[in-house]
Amino acid sequence: MSKEVLQGTLDLMVLRTLESMGPQHGFGLAKRILQVSEGVLDLNQGTLYPALLRLEQRRWIKSRWGVSDNNRKAKFYELTARGRRTIAEETESWELTVSIMGKFLARRTGEQ
Amino acid sequence: MWGRLTDLVRRRRLDRDLEVELAYHFEELVSQYESGGLAPGDARRAARRDMGGLTQAREAYRDQHGVPALETLWQDVRYALRALRRSPAFAAVAIVTLALGIGANTAIFTVAYPLFLRPLPYHEAQEIVALSTYMPQTRARFPSLPVRAIDFDAFRRSNRVFAAMSAITPADFNLTGVSEPERLYGARVSANLFTLLGVQPAEGRSFLAEEDVQGRDPRGDHQPRAVDEAIRLRSVRPEPPVVVERAELRRCGNHASGIPLSNRHAAPRDGSAGPARRRLEADGLHAQRADVGRQLELGCPSTGRTRRRHPGR
Numbered sequence: 001m002s003k004e005v006l007q008g009t010l011d012l013m014v015l016r017t018l019e020s021m022g023p024q025h026g027f028g029l030a031k032r033i034l035q036v037s038e039g040v041l042d043l044n045q046g047t048l049y050p051a052l053l054r055l056e057q058r059r060w061i062k063s064r065w066g067v068s069d070n071n072r073k074a075k076f077y078e079l080t081a082r083g084r085r086t087i088a089e090e091t092e093s094w095e096l097t098v099s100i101m102g103k104f105l106a107r108r109t110g111e112q
Numbered sequence: 113m114w115g116r117l118t119d120l121v122r123r124r125r126l127d128r129d130l131e132v133e134l135a136y137h138f139e140e141l142v143s144q145y146e147s148g149g150l151a152p153g154d155a156r157r158a159a160r161r162d163m164g165g166l167t168q169a170r171e172a173y174r175d176q177h178g179v180p181a182l183e184t185l186w187q188d189v190r191y192a193l194r195a196l197r198r199s200p201a202f203a204a205v206a207i208v209t210l211a212l213g214i215g216a217n218t219a220i221f222t223v224a225y226p227l228f229l230r231p232l233p234y235h236e237a238q239e240i241v242a243l244s245t246y247m248p249q250t251r252a253r254f255p256s257l258p259v260r261a262i263d264f265d266a267f268r269r270s271n272r273v274f275a276a277m278s279a280i281t282p283a284d285f286n287l288t289g290v291s292e293p294e295r296l297y298g299a300r301v302s303a304n305l306f307t308l309l310g311v312q313p314a315e316g317r318s319f320l321a322e323e324d325v326q327g328r329d330p331r332g333d334h335q336p337r338a339v340d341e342a343i344r345l346r347s348v349r350p351e352p353p354v355v356v357e358r359a360e361l362r363r364c365g366n367h368a369s370g371i372p373l374s375n376r377h378a379a380p381r382d383g384s385a386g387p388a389r390r391r392l393e394a395d396g397l398h399a400q401r402a403d404v405g406r407q408l409e410l411g412c413p414s415t416g417r418t419r420r421r422h423p424g425r
Contacts, residue, residue: 026133027140045137046169049130050176057177070143074136075129 010051012090013041015060015083023078025068026052052077060086126177130170138163235310239275243267264302278305 017032018024024032029052030043055061060083068074079087138159145155163169196203231237244256245263258281259267268277278301285296303319306312 025136027137030137044165044169045134045163046165046172049133049169050172053126053173053176068136068140072136072139073132075133 009094010043010047011055011060012087012094014051014055015079015087015090018061018077018079019084019087023066023076025066025074025076027074029077055083058086059083123174123177127170127174130173134163134166134169240309241274243277276304276308278302278308280305 013033014029017029017036021028021032026045026048030048033041033043052061052063056063056077059080061077062080063075063077066074066076141159141162142152142155145158146152148155150158196206232240234240243259245259246255246257259279261279264277264279271277280299280301283298283300285298286293301319303321303324306319
């Protein structure tokens with residue numbers, strides 16, 4: 001699988017992760033995404049932090065400074081109401097895409 | 113977009129925040145490696161390797177929080193201003209040159225636009241041409257001559273070139289019988305002019321075909337109704353009928369019309385044709401016009417004249 005993460009899919013991944021984990025800092029998010037993707041998606045900082053800023057600019061998440069488990073100052077990101085709505089919409093459209101793609105790819109497998 | 117713009121304002125803080133975040137990220141990586149069993153020094157090295165493209169990360173972050181083109185533009189503007197401040201003499205020369213250039217251009221365009229560029233406010237204005245005549249013998253001194261009414265009639269009768277032809281000549285009128293007498297600068301035109309131009313009077317009626325004939329007064333009220341109406345059309349005054357001093361009108365009436373048929377809002381003061389643009393277009397009709405001219409010479413409708421006119425080329 002390509003390590004290039006499509007912008008739209010990364011956005012949805014981050015939003016979903018925040019939804020399931022609650023407020024989280026960038027490092028925690030990267031770690032979690034790496035875990036869930038079973039080691040495939042090792043996000044580079046140059047991808048992760050701009051993405052977080054982008055989501056914040058869209059008012060899908062908001063950030064505040066807090067203290068991490070090991071007592072360090074860290075920026076925590078959390079979902080906004082708008083972000084939650086976006087997850088619902090994006091999930092739906094993503095599922096549609098997957099099901100359509102599935103049909104095409106299944107037919108191709110059948111032909112072979 | 114709005115989010116990006118506000119970020120533009122607070123970008124210094126954003127850059128600082130990113131540094132803190134990256135530092136935190138780094139420390140977390142280090143502790144992760146340490147708890148994985150690496151020696152502290154090795155853990156930091158490993159973390160540093162993981163955090164590889166930090167500059168790249170900062171760049172990407174900045175691209176996201178700015179409006180890139182706007183920022184580059186702003187940098188350019190500031191650079192230009194600094195450079196100008198360093199050499200004030202050059203700056204002054206440049207500014208004066210620009211000011212003169214812009215001023216001259218504006219002035220010329222202000223004149224050229226209404227004269228040459230602005231389309232005529234008429235239906236299918238590109239079809240309208242102005243015709244005038246000249247005599248070969250006097251062409252150097254009088255490049256363009258008015259046309260007598262009788263010649264215009266001949267032109268119009270033998271016309272196979274134009275959809276319609278109309279005559280117009282500048283004329284002055286005295287407006288009396290209103291609170292304040294006024295000198296009006298207008299034009300005497302043939303009845304079909306408004307139809308030709310495709311315009312409708314804002315108020316009242318336009319001319320009747322019968323009114324084209326000299327001395328004919330279809331309404332029987334001995335008033336030059338057409339002129340009257342024309343004045344009412346253009347007059348901003350609310351007063352209903354206006355009386356035009358008859359002596360003045362008679363003086364005008366004994367002249368016939370010139371041919372130039374299109375003009376701007378007012379009649380050409382010199383009786384000559386309109387702008388060159390349209391005369392140029394008319395050149396394409398040169399052959400046909402020459403034909404009209406020949407017919408005119410042969411038929412010579414202007415009787416009693418020894419000197420002939422040579423309309424067209």
